[in-house]
Amino acid sequence: MRIRRVRAASDLNIARSRRNRVLALTAVLLIAAVAAVGVNTSPSTSAAGCETGSEPTLTIPPAPCELGFVSRTGTHLSLNGSPYQFTGFNIYNANNRGSCWYALNNGTALAESLDGIAAGGVVRAWFFQPLATTNGLRDWTAFDKTLQLAAERGIKVIPVLANQWADCDGPDGGAGAKKLDTWFADGYRTAVHPGGTVDYRSWVEEIVSKYANDPTVLAWQLMNEAEIIHRDSNGVESCPDGATAVLRSFAADVSGLIKATDPNHLVSLGTLGSGQCGAQGADYSSVHDVATIDLCEYHDYGSPASTMPGDQYNGLAKRIEQCNLLDKPVFIGEAGINPTDIGGSLQDRANAFASKKDAQFTAGVVGMLAWAWDSDWSTLNDYDISPRDPLLPTFGDAAAPASVFTLRVTKSGSGNGSVTRRSDGPGCAKDC
Numbered sequence: 001m002r003i004r005r006v007r008a009a010s011d012l013n014i015a016r017s018r019r020n021r022v023l024a025l026t027a028v029l030l031i032a033a034v035a036a037v038g039v040n041t042s043p044s045t046s047a048a049g050c051e052t053g054s055e056p057t058l059t060i061p062p063a064p065c066e067l068g069f070v071s072r073t074g075t076h077l078s079l080n081g082s083p084y085q086f087t088g089f090n091i092y093n094a095n096n097r098g099s100c101w102y103a104l105n106n107g108t109a110l111a112e113s114l115d116g117i118a119a120g121g122v123v124r125a126w127f128f129q130p131l132a133t134t135n136g137l138r139d140w141t142a143f144d145k146t147l148q149l150a151a152e153r154g155i156k157v158i159p160v161l162a163n164q165w166a167d168c169d170g171p172d173g174g175a176g177a178k179k180l181d182t183w184f185a186d187g188y189r190t191a192v193h194p195g196g197t198v199d200y201r202s203w204v205e206e207i208v209s210k211y212a213n214d215p216t217v218l219a220w221q222l223m224n225e226a227e228i229i230h231r232d233s234n235g236v237e238s239c240p241d242g243a244t245a246v247l248r249s250f251a252a253d254v255s256g257l258i259k260a261t262d263p264n265h266l267v268s269l270g271t272l273g274s275g276q277c278g279a280q281g282a283d284y285s286s287v288h289d290v291a292t293i294d295l296c297e298y299h300d301y302g303s304p305a306s307t308m309p310g311d312q313y314n315g316l317a318k319r320i321e322q323c324n325l326l327d328k329p330v331f332i333g334e335a336g337i338n339p340t341d342i343g344g345s346l347q348d349r350a351n352a353f354a355s356k357k358d359a360q361f362t363a364g365v366v367g368m369l370a371w372a373w374d375s376d377w378s379t380l381n382d383y384d385i386s387p388r389d390p391l392l393p394t395f396g397d398a399a400a401p402a403s404v405f406t407l408r409v410t411k412s413g414s415g416n417g418s419v420t421r422r423s424d425g426p427g428c429a430k431d432c
Contacts, residue, residue, distance in 0.1 A: 088122035100173035116387035119154030127159035130195030171195035212262035239277035273298035275314035307359035
């Protein structure tokens with residue numbers, strides 16, 4: 001998804017002040033719970049290592065030990081020998097400490113966000129080279145933090161390794177360059193990435209080598225929304241001849257590199273799936289008919305009331321049919337619903353998501369990730385989803401109190417106008 005948002009500092013301060021009050025109340029309740037349940041001095045378990053030693057621990061059930069490697073057999077996924085399906089969220093700025101929306105990776109904001117997602121959930125995030133480059137040097141600090149925090153909570157991560165679009169894929173997480181046909185043909189292996197230190201192909205080998213043995217990673221995704229675009233000397237863009245062959249060659253080369261470097265993890269090409277150049281109609285099958293591509297992907301936007309969006313040529317039902325013939329699973333990498341398009345309330349959106357999830361999983365989809373997480377705000381006229389959104393019970397909830405959450409309503413065209421609201425329950429907002 002190509003979305004850039006600007007957040008006012010005053011809005012953040014208001015939301016975080018309220019969130020701190022909620023956290024303080026939660027701490028009081030937790031202390032009371034400790035007194036009530038006592039402690040257990042037997043060895044405890046954790047999602048990351050499944051054993052933490054013999055120090056006293058609360059007798060609260062631990063998060064499930066979910067961090068084996070996900071594998072696939074035909075159109076199905078498995079984890080630790082059991083069938084595996086997933087839901088979760090796009091937290092695309094999880095690694096951001098610079099200019100990719102707000103700096104979620106700083107301080108405790110990311111940990112608090114992941115606390116809002118149930119153990120066993122999945123996060124899809126940008127793991128672009130510029131986000132691991134500081135002052136011209138490789139810096140893994142943000143990535144290490146994201147993966148560690150996820151592992152501690154039993155959450156898996158789909159790292160996306162570059163962006164089709166300029167957003168967040170340039171210096172300091174700012175704007176980079178849109179990927180054109182020349183980049184997919186050869187530039188990905190020869191041109192130093194804007195804001196990075198090496199070309200894209202070298203970057204893939206570098207990051208995959210570093211995290212090859214980390215089971216927190218569910219699958220590597222080569223690109224966000226890959227498609228082949230030609231731009232002429234006048235700046236006019238078009239779909240060029242041979243686009244499918246170019247995209248398929250890119251997919252085969254880079255996914256083959258990953259599998260040679262890291263045999264533990266699944267690989268996804270990364271496509272919108274709804275008819276983009278290089279993957280239109282039957283071409284979608286061609287670019288996924290690569291032995292080292294494990295997963296098909298589809299992005300669900302623009303049809304909030306339709307459980308199976310798209311037409312007979314490029315819709316989700318067609319993609320499921322095509323990938324069944326390839327004997328590969330399909331997941332929804334992004335699903336976005338604007339509440340104003342489906343009834344106007346957050347509960348209306350949550351209901352629509354529940355209907356989509358039920359229908360799409362029944363049809364054979366193995367996972368669905370909602371777009372997009374916002375640590376402070378749910379919005380009525382955008383896609384943002386916060387920790388107190390009524391969608392959480394559908395996509396994994398860590399028992400955040402539903403009676404205390406904030407809504408942000410962005411004024412049309414302004415980008416940063418807001419109305420702060422308090423709710424007595426999901427979908428029941430009151431001005432404050």
